[in-house]
Amino acid sequence: MSQVIEQLKQYANKIVDTGLVVGAGGNLSMRDGNIMYLSPSGFDLKEIEDHQWVRVHIETGEVLDDLKPSSEILMHLECFRKRPDITAVLHAHPSYSVGVSSTGQTIPPLFPDYPAMVKSVAYLEYMIPTTHVLADAVAEVIEENDVVVMRNHGVLTVGKTMKEAFFFMQLVEESAKVFTISRTVGNPRILTDEEVEDLRNLSSEKYRQKLLKDAK
Ligand SMILES: [Zn+2]
Numbered sequence: 001m002s003q004v005i006e007q008l009k010q011y012a013n014k015i016v017d018t019g020l021v022v023g024a025g026g027n028l029s030m031r032d033g034n035i036m037y038l039s040p041s042g043f044d045l046k047e048i049e050d051h052q053w054v055r056v057h058i059e060t061g062e063v064l065d066d067l068k069p070s071s072e073i074l075m076h077l078e079c080f081r082k083r084p085d086i087t088a089v090l091h092a093h094p095s096y097s098v099g100v101s102s103t104g105q106t107i108p109p110l111f112p113d114y115p116a117m118v119k120s121v122a123y124l125e126y127m128i129p130t131t132h133v134l135a136d137a138v139a140e141v142i143e144e145n146d147v148v149v150m151r152n153h154g155v156l157t158v159g160k161t162m163k164e165a166f167f168f169m170q171l172v173e174e175s176a177k178v179f180t181i182s183r184t185v186g187n188p189r190i191l192t193d194e195e196v197e198d199l200r201n202l203s204s205e206k207y208r209q210k211l212l213k214d215a216k
Pocket of ligand 1: 091093153
């Protein structure tokens with residue numbers, strides 16, 4: 001089994017086990033040279049067999065296998081085209097992030113790891129999933145952001161590795177969860193711009209990498 005398939009399988013399981021998607025929701029892909037391996041349409045992510053990951057030519061968009069790829073194929077392709085530095089794209093529908101996004105609010109920095117690790121987040125208004133419109137909107141912001149929150153829909157993350165994309169997804173969802181809890185209890189104190197700046201300076205790449213290494 002190739003390393004790419006092995007990683008896709010591992011993280012497809014993790015995404016479901018950590019509750020980031022339910023049923024056949026969510027999709028993930030990895031780059032291998034000019035080829036993108038994408039989850040097939042309509043499958044429970046835990047039930048995809050090794051040969052069922054659909055190969056797609058990144059430049060032409062040609063589907064190289066018989067199985068139907070995820071209907072979010074356009075979004076995944078745009079990420080790989082716009083970001084030569086990444087190898088993994090993850091899209092999920094995590095409850096707290098979707099909930100917070102539906103109110104039109106952004107997910108604020110309430111604890112250090114989030115702003116230290118995630119440099120910037122793009123927020124998109126609601127657009128019909130699987131369309132060119134959504135894929136184009138993602139293409140417009142993905143060069144500057146590793147995380148895209150789609151209102152009333154879900155979250156997309158990209159990473160140099162799938163581990164990184166998954167960690168970004170977890171951090172965003174954890175932040176949305178903490179925000180929801182804090183709003184239930186009272187009025188949260190949000191980390192100030194200065195505090196965020198300090199964190200990023202002191203954190204530097206070392207801190208970031210350490211967190212990433214420790215991430216399960
Ligand atoms: Zn979706």
